[in-house]
Amino acid sequence: MITYPGVMPRPRSGSGTREAIHAAATRLFREQGYARTTVREIAAEAGADPALVIRHFRSKELLFLETMHLTLDDEPLLAVPLEQLGERFVEVLLDQEDLSRGVFLALLRGSNEPQIAERLRASHETVFVEPLRARLSGPDADVRARLAGALVGGLLYALWAVGDERLLAAGREELVSRYGPLLQQLLTPASDR
Amino acid sequence: MITYPGVMPRPRSGSGTREAIHAAATRLFREQGYARTTVREIAAEAGADPALVIRHFRSKELLFLETMHLTLDDEPLLAVPLEQLGERFVEVLLDQEDLSRGVFLALLRGSNEPQIAERLRASHETVFVEPLRARLSGPDADVRARLAGALVGGLLYALWAVGDERLLAAGREELVSRYGPLLQQLLTPASDR
DNA sequence: CATGAACTGTCAACTAAGTTGACATGGCCT
């Protein structure tokens, strides 16, 4: 059995404090973002000493990075024919609001910090660009997928970062039927048909 | 002559310190954002006392709001026929990068603070939505303009907030010719033609 | 079973940063 030198968090005798801190941080960072959440607040919610938070995670920023992971369950996208991927992707995005919104905003607003910016870049790539590029082909597949990522990100930017009331009020249906086709244009340009 | 009760900044005996603080804050907030810029740093650059910065602007946040104004010279858009507005708008946007980038990012990343969020909302409305809505008509003009704002904001989000290297490398021409038509779709939908 | 290393935890304190209050000064208006 190989032992990894201090890299992996060993279970040891878990009193569960580390997990409590992790959970508290996840909730607070999601709801309040990076800047407005204090280490002392996290510690209080986890019933721990502020110093212990740093002990466990080295710094507030590393704790943030350890808890804020943007994900998208793209399973519902796999079986969708390419011609419907545009609308479907917007649907999936809007339906996972509970999972994504807090993390997306926290990453976006925290991206002043270089490491958080890097995480935002990677998450954007993984969640918004990659699933679409995987379905494209041709020499310009990469650019098109990246523009699609910009388009998709723009919707979340407008809804969540800007908080456009009228768009929020528009409802899922209208957003899907109006914005989806635009995304579709990038996936299957008219010149392809 | 009416005197406004303490609202307008009276010239008085200007030693210019206030202006120096304003200028330093503008530069630093643009280049480093809200969180990474300290009041003490602004004061140092302006050759003033940190307390004086607060004296003049009441708080770091108000100083930020006083200096960070997102604008877009939409004059070059007025004469453009509606059918070319999509590409033209993207062009104008990309050409004003020097003016907009720092402020846009500072507002976006600072939008954890409620007042900065409100400024972002207003700026988005004024700069990205309003110029387009002004050219649209029909019952759905508002929604379409707002979706156009999302689309446009998405491009800046991808380029500047995410920092998508491949998009940055793509160059103005390609971005305009690929992303402009998508915007155009919202301004003049195919069903209109 | 003892023991030392590594982990878990506590407490006080340090540093940086935004802000405030006390106080000084100099110009402008009456």
Next chain:
DNA sequence: AGGCCATGTCAACTTAGTTGACAGTTCATG
């Protein structure tokens, strides 16, 4: 001349992230 107020300085307060000293616990090994 006198008073008001904008301008400016300085020290100090508060909050927040982080560190260091120290103590208790657990676990693998001799």
